[in-house]
Amino acid sequence: MAVKSVIEAVREAMFEEMKRDPNVFIMGEDVGKRGGVFLATRGLIEEFGEERVIDTPLAESSIAGIALGAAMQGRRPIAEIQFADFIWPAVNQIIGEAARVRYGTKGVLHVPMVVRCPYGGGVRGGLFHSQSPEAYFAHTPGLKVVCPSTPYDAKGLLKAAIRDEDPVVFFEHKRTYRLVRGEVPDEEYVLPIGVADIKRAGSDITCISYGLMVHYCLEAAEMLAKEGVNVEVLDLRTVRPLDKEAILESVRKTSRVLIVHEDNRTGGLGAEVAAIIAEEAFGHLDAPITRVTGPDVPAMPFSPPLEDFFMPNPEKIAAGLRRVASY
Amino acid sequence: MPVKINLPQVGESVTEGIIGKWLKKVGDTVDRYEPLVEVTTDKVNMEFPSPYNGKLTALLVKEGDTVAMGAPIAEMETSEAVAEAQLSAYTPARQERATTPVGRTGVLLKDTRPVGPTGSGVETPVSESAVAVAPSVSAVTSAQMPSSPAPAVEAARGGQRYSPIVRSLAEQHGVDLAQVKGSGLDGRVTREDVARYVEQRAAALAKAPALAAPAGQAAGPDEEAVPLTPIRRIIAENMMKSATQIPQAWSALEVDVTSLVARRESAKDEFLGREGVPLTYLPFVMKAVAESLKENPRVNSTWGGDKVILKKRIHIGIAVATSQGLVVPVIHNTDSMSIAGLAKASNEIIQRARDGKLRLEDVHGGTFTLNNTGVLGSILTQPLINWPQAAILTTEAIVKRVMVLPGDAIAVRSMMYIGLTFDHRILDGADAGAFMNSVKRRLEAISKDTAIY
Numbered sequence: 001m002a003v004k005s006v007i008e009a010v011r012e013a014m015f016e017e018m019k020r021d022p023n024v025f026i027m028g029e030d031v032g033k034r035g036g037v038f039l040a041t042r043g044l045i046e047e048f049g050e051e052r053v054i055d056t057p058l059a060e061s062s063i064a065g066i067a068l069g070a071a072m073q074g075r076r077p078i079a080e081i082q083f084a085d086f087i088w089p090a091v092n093q094i095i096g097e098a099a100r101v102r103y104g105t106k107g108v109l110h111v112p113m114v115v116r117c118p119y120g121g122g123v124r125g126g127l128f129h130s131q132s133p134e135a136y137f138a139h140t141p142g143l144k145v146v147c148p149s150t151p152y153d154a155k156g157l158l159k160a161a162i163r164d165e166d167p168v169v170f171f172e173h174k175r176t177y178r179l180v181r182g183e184v185p186d187e188e189y190v191l192p193i194g195v196a197d198i199k200r201a202g203s204d205i206t207c208i209s210y211g212l213m214v215h216y217c218l219e220a221a222e223m224l225a226k227e228g229v230n231v232e233v234l235d236l237r238t239v240r241p242l243d244k245e246a247i248l249e250s251v252r253k254t255s256r257v258l259i260v261h262e263d264n265r266t267g268g269l270g271a272e273v274a275a276i277i278a279e280e281a282f283g284h285l286d287a288p289i290t291r292v293t294g295p296d297v298p299a300m301p302f303s304p305p306l307e308d309f310f311m312p313n314p315e316k317i318a319a320g321l322r323r324v325a326s327y
Numbered sequence: 328m329p330v331k332i333n334l335p336q337v338g339e340s341v342t343e344g345i346i347g348k349w350l351k352k353v354g355d356t357v358d359r360y361e362p363l364v365e366v367t368t369d370k371v372n373m374e375f376p377s378p379y380n381g382k383l384t385a386l387l388v389k390e391g392d393t394v395a396m397g398a399p400i401a402e403m404e405t406s407e408a409v410a411e412a413q414l415s416a417y418t419p420a421r422q423e424r425a426t427t428p429v430g431r432t433g434v435l436l437k438d439t440r441p442v443g444p445t446g447s448g449v450e451t452p453v454s455e456s457a458v459a460v461a462p463s464v465s466a467v468t469s470a471q472m473p474s475s476p477a478p479a480v481e482a483a484r485g486g487q488r489y490s491p492i493v494r495s496l497a498e499q500h501g502v503d504l505a506q507v508k509g510s511g512l513d514g515r516v517t518r519e520d521v522a523r524y525v526e527q528r529a530a531a532l533a534k535a536p537a538l539a540a541p542a543g544q545a546a547g548p549d550e551e552a553v554p555l556t557p558i559r560r561i562i563a564e565n566m567m568k569s570a571t572q573i574p575q576a577w578s579a580l581e582v583d584v585t586s587l588v589a590r591r592e593s594a595k596d597e598f599l600g601r602e603g604v605p606l607t608y609l610p611f612v613m614k615a616v617a618e619s620l621k622e623n624p625r626v627n628s629t630w631g632g633d634k635v636i637l638k639k640r641i642h643i644g645i646a647v648a649t650s651q652g653l654v655v656p657v658i659h660n661t662d663s664m665s666i667a668g669l670a671k672a673s674n675e676i677i678q679r680a681r682d683g684k685l686r687l688e689d690v691h692g693g694t695f696t697l698n699n700t701g702v703l704g705s706i707l708t709q710p711l712i713n714w715p716q717a718a719i720l721t722t723e724a725i726v727k728r729v730m731v732l733p734g735d736a737i738a739v740r741s742m743m744y745i746g747l748t749f750d751h752r753i754l755d756g757a758d759a760g761a762f763m764n765s766v767k768r769r770l771e772a773i774s775k776d777t778a779i780y
Contacts, residue, residue: 177340
């Protein structure tokens with residue numbers, strides 16, 4: 001097994017799927033000649049040509065719209081939204097249309113498309129390069145929403161997303177792209193969408209998260225281990241559909257829960273996870289379900305100290321864990 | 328003044344860079360914006376310009392080194408005020424100031440003097456305005472912290488509020504939570520506290536000298552040591568309490584239940600068909616006992632040290648033999664039920680006892696115990712009181728005997744002994760006799776007209 005970065009894993013997943021299936025193609029801003037703003041598609045145009053690696057105008061509604069039409073005709077498009085912050089013009093195509101095609105046509109048509117979105121902060125990106133809009137999509141039936149945290153998960157889940165018969169919004173945390181490295185098998189593999197993963201087994205508190213925050217939770221868990229508290233870190237990996245059983249099973253074991261996400265607090269994924277636990281594992285709780293999240297402010301601030309203030313980090317998560325542990 | 332030069336953040340996904348060629352060397356005088364060093368990253372290659380005018384005093388990284396964004400790479404001597412550097416660095420000193428509480432958020436109007444051509448401006452000293460930014464930051468800091476479990480904390484402080492898992496564990500193990508020392512916030516009882524308590528209780532019971540074999544005594548060569556089950560331990564504990572703490576006396580008398588037998592015979596088939604449960608003698612006895620307890624309230628009581636505590640409610644427990652051992656499920660408010668109601672309630676609770684499915688409330692709150700030893704064929708039993716109650720009544724086997732009736736007639740009658748063990752601190756023989764006669768009178772008064780429903 002080789003150690004790879006998340007960006008390499010993403011690139012490999014697309015490369016392998018394009019090799020495997022001639023219906024797979026990529027479109028987006030700068031994905032061709034420049035290899036993508038994060039170089040996720042570097043080398044693909046040379047391998048597959050400009051008919052399968054398509055540079056588009058700066059128009060997200062048409063990127064998603066053309067991908068939607070092609071998918072309904074049997075192609076398997078990967079639409080890259082350069083930054084998740086730019087996805088709003090494409091929301092009608094994704095939520096208003098793609099999510100409803102199978103339902104609205106009684107299964108006659110379906111949309112096997114992937115929308116790839118680099119998202120998240122902690123990169124000094126300011127208001128328009130840092131947002132976490134996954135909750136808007138996770139709210140929508142008909143979509144699958146994936147937020148991997150490691151190279152292994154990113155590759156296996158992106159391949160699954162490309163092969164999926166229905167629309168998948170695939171959020172890649174841009175801070176993890178080059179920061180997070182991990183082993184990726186040489187042989188081919190695909191991971192199931194909708195299955196969470198215990199990244200660290202523990203018995204005292206369940207810490208539930210996804211994306212970059214999983215790594216911060218793992219760091220915080222190590223801090224708590226030194227204080228005698230054994231934290232289980234559950235990586236949701238997919239935020240729609242949520243792996244309810246994995247959530248409930250862990251909570252039944254520990255009775256205490258901290259949910260962590262970078263996205264704003266109100267109406268974030270943490271609220272949904274907390275509601276599931278309250279409804280289905282209430283009898284097992286020994287402490288209030290608690291969240292550490294980004295604050296309810298309109299966007300990621302540009303000022304570095306303010307960005308640091310916005311972002312959850314291992315220290316803030318450890319403080320949250322201590323609070324839950326001491327209840 | 329000396330300053331550190333940090334590798335800047337270049338590109339949003341880039342976390343580190345490789346140092347290329349240094350374009351200046353130590354001792355060189357450098358102008359601001361003059362290229363200092365080449366930096367290569369996965370995404371971009373660039374020449375990093377000097378942020379200051381000054382003299383390069385040290386290179387902290389070598390060509391080819393991989394350096395994290397934000398890490399120091401060189402030192403310079405500059406005459407410039409390094410305000411810029413302080414602004415871009417998130418230093419602890421700054422953080423400290425941000426969290427220093429400030430009593431006000433602005434400048435009071437009366438403390439200002441008019442400035443500018445219209446006289447409407449507000450002149451504020453620079454140091455004041457710098458501090459004035461701080462409170463808004465500290466206010467947001469507290470707002471953004473993980474939501475405090477404050478309301479629940481209040482509840483825990485105010486009274487006995489327990490979390491769902493603590494409640495269910497307590498129920499499962501029969502733990503009185505008031506006895507458990509809490510280690511959580513404000514002394515809250517946690518899941519771990521209950522688990523620890525149950526463990527310690529089991530250990531203490533195993534060690535209790537009155538219950539365990541005398542110290543040092545192990546099973547001999549022709550003996551077998553059978554470990555105690557939890558229920559055996561509890562029975563042992565309760566029986567020890569009853570035998571050692573209550574001075575017990577016993578009395579028995581004989582009841583002619585011929586008409587009761589006849590009444591039951593006449594009703595039982597129809598009752599079974601209609602209700603699905605058998606009609607036994609038990610509900611008749613329970614009803615008679617409940618009524619007699621009302622008539623003799625001291626029998627339905629407990630010893631209170633310097634007083635007798637009368638129980639206003641009548642909750643009769645029934646001793647049931649199960650494969651696990653003796654249990655005493657309770658039929659609450661026994662006096663409010665008809666014979667049919669008692670038949671159904673007792674049938675259900677006895678079944679649950681035998682299936683090992685009793686709930687905590689099923690065995691709690693008994694005020695008097697009924698022990699139907701007749702099913703064992705016994706004709707006289709001297710039971711121990713179910714501590715801390717005042718008395719326990721046995722009903723023995725119903726047997727046909729030749730009896731001499733008033734007027735010296737001889738007849739075959741269905742006869743049954745009832746026996747009462749009672750707390751002699753609370754009751755004397757006369758009280759016990761009055762109570763038993765009350766039961767006897769009621770049982771003997773049962774006729775073919777006695778209502779089942």
